Amino acid sequence: MKYEAQTTTLVEVGRLIGRVEQFRSDGCRLVQISATKNGEMYEINYSFDKDYKFENIRITIPIDQEVPSISGMYWGAFVYENEMHDLFGIQVKGINIDYKGNLIKTTIKYPFGAGAVLKGEKP
């Protein structure tokens, strides 16, 4: 059994695009984008891979901050970014294919976002 080494780097929102461009020019593929609610902040992980070398960059944003889309570099990123919007309520600016909240329609709005209430819970 081998566990792979994984690196996570914190990046400022403003430098996100620059870093992603660098990954792109290094020939990395986009593995995934995911968001995590961490208290009053959202963490967003952008994971890349080249030859089984896994690298992750992370931005931390306040709940109402807009993030830039990386779909300019990685065309397929629209899936993750739309999902992030629909589940977390994170506003992503400039997605190439913007579903405007219609990728995943949910009973409650932004079920993973701040203030989302699960079934059987009280707000």
Place this chain on the structure above:
Amino acid sequence: MTQRIVIPFGPQHPVLPEPIHFDLVLEDEHVVEALPTIGYVHRGLERLIEKREYPEYVYIVERTCGICSFIHSLTYCQGIEQIMGIEVPERAHFLRTIWSEYSRLHSHLLWLGCFADGIGFENLFMGAWRIRESILDVLEQTTGGRVIQSSCKVGGVRRDISAEKLDQMARDLDGIQKEIEDLTTVFLQDDSIRHRLKNVGVLSKEDAYHLGAVGPTARGSGVAIDLRQTGYAAYDKLHFEAVTEKDGDCYARCAVRARELFTSIDLIKQAIAKIPEGPVDIKVTGAPNGEYFSRSEQPRGELVHYLRGNGTKFLARSRIRTPTLTNVPPLVKMIQGCELADVPVIILSIDPCIGCMER
């Protein structure tokens, strides 16, 4: 100006038992626009992490998808084990590998059958599913479940397989291999199938890589991504090559899966030959604190479970990135400009697992 045909392709459509929708805009039968709608199977199971203790959450993870359920549980367990620093007994790793490969066999055979049905070749559908039943029998005999096995747990596996059973499995595989050879020969040699698959839904190597294609979809385009090469479970002790094809069309993707059946059989045989004696689980105590991107190779491609513990029995976040989700952008690209008759074929060619994709 001639009018176009707008077809709501799905959500209910015989081509896939699972619901997915495409707005197809056709001129004659030429697809000029195809946009997917997903979310018909979205349950929101990732949030159940807040209500289930981490060992119990395995049951939820397994039911992300009924086809590759074992690999979901494996990936989740390995993630937790990494965070908690648990050393799982070697025999458990081998058993996990064996069951993973059986899952892959059953998944690929299922796909070959559905795919044959998609191109109107009902006989092959029946043939593939008949072989698949013998795989399911093995899974049922060794784990108790046909499609959802529930045999993986944090810290190992629930059941051991006896040495006699392992021998018998190895022997049975020879017969299955013969049957699969016959089946895949038809798939890869039949002219009417070639006519339907060659040069349909072509995905170039560059596109495959940069659009995020994984699994057979990527390998069909010549991108050799196979996460088993990272050596999780017992794969570091087994030898195999990632199966790739160059053309990037539906035929290539079909060929990749057909050939992978043999890789899987070979891997199972290797694993059975090399499996060490010993216990199959260890007791796990404590709670995970930390994070990990647990990756594995599902039948459909790279699966990522992002797990984050906060020191309690309840994880802070589980995020399941399934291969079908990342194969959707390539699919959107492939489907543009094809023929109506190709639409089901192309959709099937990424082996979509909507249940996985939408969680």
Place this chain on the structure above:
Amino acid sequence: MIPIVNAIIYILLAPIIGGLVAGIDRKVTARMQGRVGPPLLQPFYDVGKLFEKETVVVTISQNFHVLSYLVFMAVSGALFFSGGDFLLVIFAFTLSHIFLVLGAYSSYSPYSHVGAERELIQIIAYEPMIILTAVGMYLVTQSFNISDIIASSVPVIMYLPGVFVGYLMVLTIKLRKSPFDLSTSHHAHQEIVKGVTTDFSGPNLAKIEIAHWYEYVVLLGVVYLFFGFNPIIAIAAIIIAYFLEIVIDNTFSRAKWQMTLKTAWLIAGAIGIVNLATLYYLRGGVWL
């Protein structure tokens, strides 16, 4: 009188024969796929069931189209078995199919619509070959009348092997078998759900099914004509031809419409016409 009696016998018996043929078809297909398959009388159960269901329609005119389809299919079959003009049979046949197509158009479902368009493509694909079949029969027997063709002692098949091959291709299309089950098929169609029959249900669907049975009998009746000189050989030929169709169904994937059209026209154009031209030439050349 005999023609009328024949026509009546056809109208009464053809559904039974057609249904049995369909039942045997399903049974044999299942066996080829390693299954037990449904009971022999399953098609009759299906139709009986459909008549027990309520009529659900999108628009009332669907009923009319389906009824016309059935009636004209029966008419064309009756014409055939009463020994009528082969060309007239073909035209009545086309007429009844047009009603099926119109029924599909009238429902305004995109699936029916695509099915209807594909059905039309199929019609233009097979119709030249059917007409050439009739022409071939004429060249051999000097008559378009089925009664004369059947009465002729000439072994038609010896003169028309190419036409027969072409006709088998037509049969594949007409029996809605792979690779030419473009517009609808017996099992769920992976491209267009059920194609032309998508929006028919209950008794209407049952009528379509019965019309298919009528159609089967006519189509197999044409096979008989090729071997009309010897009834035993003819019946054997029908069985072999049908079995061949089932085998083809089970060993081919569905072709696209381009392929269907090209194949059908190529076979009609190459094999059919070459066969007929040879016949013309051998007959002492009405060439010039």
Place this chain on the structure above:
Amino acid sequence: MNELLFLIGFPAIIAILMLFIHKDKLRNYIVIPSAVIIGVASIWLLISCFNKNTILYAFPFEPASKIMYIIELLLAIFILYLGIKYRKTLTVALVLIQAGLLVFFETYLSSGMHPENNLFVDQFSIIMAMIIGIIGSLICVYALGYMDTYHKHHTEVKDRKNIFFFILFIFLSSMFGLVFSNNLLWVFFFWEVTTICSFILIGYSQTPEATNNAFLALAMNLLGGVAFMVALIYIGIIDPSGKLLELNTLIMSGQAIALVPAVLICFAGITKAALMPFSSWLVGAMVAPTPVSALLHSSTMVKAGVYIIVRFSPVLAGSLEGFLIALVGGFTFLLASSMAISQSNAKKVLAYSTIANLGLIVACAGIGTYKLMWAAILLIIFHAIAKSLLFLCVGTVENRIGSRDIDDMSGLIVRMPKIAVMMFIGIAGMFLAPFGMLISKWAAIEAFIVAPLGLLFVAILAFGGSITVFFWAKWMGKIISVPQVMERIEDTVTKEKWAVLYILAGLTVVVCLIFPLISSVLVEPFILNIYGQTAQLAQANITIMVMMLFLLMIMPFSMLFYRDGQKYVGPYMGGMTTTPTMQFTGAMGTVRDTTMGNYYLKNYFGEDKLFMIGTVLCLGILIFAVILTAGVVL
């Protein structure tokens, strides 16, 4: 003879009257009764002459010919003027050639010529006269209402209705002249008049497109005119007495003498009947107001082309030249039918279908056995009726919904039920059993199969006939596929239009019922007269056809039984719910209309590609035929 003179003269007089009438009401008061009179007169002709074979009339040659000569020169000058004005070099050149030939003929050859029997009537003329007299005048009546609406919708087009109706009636007059003239010089005169009439009618809207298409039509028809003129000169040279100028004498004189002029005149007929490679003028003529299209393509103009070819059919029979002409017709049938598949514009579909059917008629006439001639004449009759009905239906729909695109006609059965039913009848009349066109095609298959080299044509018919099923059936489908909610918008159609449409729809059905009568009274005696034997359909088949027709007519009543006990649900949409107007919420949350376009299979049946093939093929054949003929002459 008086009937003939009346039929030629009366429309001409009305035409001149039309020139001076600018008030719509007054025009209506004159056109409708005159149309009735023309129709009645042509029926009268039928009643008085049907049982006689060819009747020849010795109408004085000299004065009439002189007048015609002068008119022709005036027309030539008129065209020359327009040609120079619009800088159409080709037209100018052709007019100069044609006028030069005419002057040469009149100066050097005509002086010694004294044809006696300049007018004639036989069953074929009667059939043509009926088509012109009934259908043609119905179209004139229809045009009254149509042109009003046309000018309301197209305010940019200058209102020149007086000229429009003047030309319409002149057209009728010259068509009558054409079918009654036994003197080829006179046939030529009327021939040229129809050419120029069509030129003016096509260019009616005076848009650049209309003008161009008008000149295209003119140039091609002038080319035919030149060939016609050459034929006349040839006759003048081989027979200075002018006896051969008489059509019946020429046809009876046998292949050795008549083949060369026959081929030349058939060439003219091919240009007029818009066979490939000259089909583009007919397609281009679709820019004209719809009654013009109906007139040109169903009952007049193109029918003049096939009329003359069918006339010469006995001369062509059995000759290589005849075969080549038939081949042009056959290929035109196949290719034009194919091209119709790729069209969504209803008028263009009708145009290609017209070209195709004319091709078939020519194919029959070119081979020219008695059976084929029978089929050809039936084709002419049925085509004229069904096609004019279809044109007028399309015109009415176009007036109302502002589009002539078939895709825009969806749900017409709800929006304009009566028109839709008539359109249905018209379309069924074009390709379905047991209607006329199919009967004729059937007759043609049975005739070709025993004709020399017939297999080729049987194959063409088998393929071409199937192809026609595609484009007609999808049009029918469009009419009856109803997006759920639609309102009826039929109420503004005027009474005259209804009358015309009812008569034509009725005719389409009735003629199918009484066609055995038409065949036995008119067509068979005519053919018997020429060939000494005749064709007919077997009695049993006729009975079955009639029974089928009745069955077809009673079937719709079955709908009455389905009034109750039905559950209505929406169409299957893959589980998507739809609004009553057939919208659903698709990807990205957008609301989409469910639209349904027909298939056009452009890659296979595309206009450009097939037109190229047809042009090369048919032009090649024609050039070969011309070389062959020239070889005979030299």
Place this chain on the structure above:
Amino acid sequence: MTYLSKSPWILHYDASSCNGCDIEVLAALTPVYDVERFGIVNTGNPKHADVFLITGGINSQNVEIVKNLYEQMPNPKVVVAIGICAASGGVFRECYNVSGGIDTVIPVDVYVPGCAARPESIIDGVVTALGILEQKKLAMNVNPGTGKKSPGET
């Protein structure tokens, strides 16, 4: 005895299951189980179907679709809820996007247990449904359904 029980045609829809039950439904069609022996055919078209096999707890986006499919099936018809999710929501009943069993949306006649339901139980469920189908047919004969017109029809 009516023909209904000899020729049940099924429509299968996944209203948000994990796929486990879906593939078992399909497996029931294949050689080992071969439900065509009983005349069962998977039609894929609601208008042809008699038995509606539905898997998975119902997801909010699916509510309209399931209703639409049910509506398009001609009477008599039965609904078979397959698997524990379809019965109650199963392990997903607490998920925010799952409203619970199928019976929250359309009436269910037969519940097939299991996670995932085994092909044998699915066949058993369908056979049970046939009895109900017959009863419904008999009830229909007693009160023949009255034709209802949709707003667009005249």
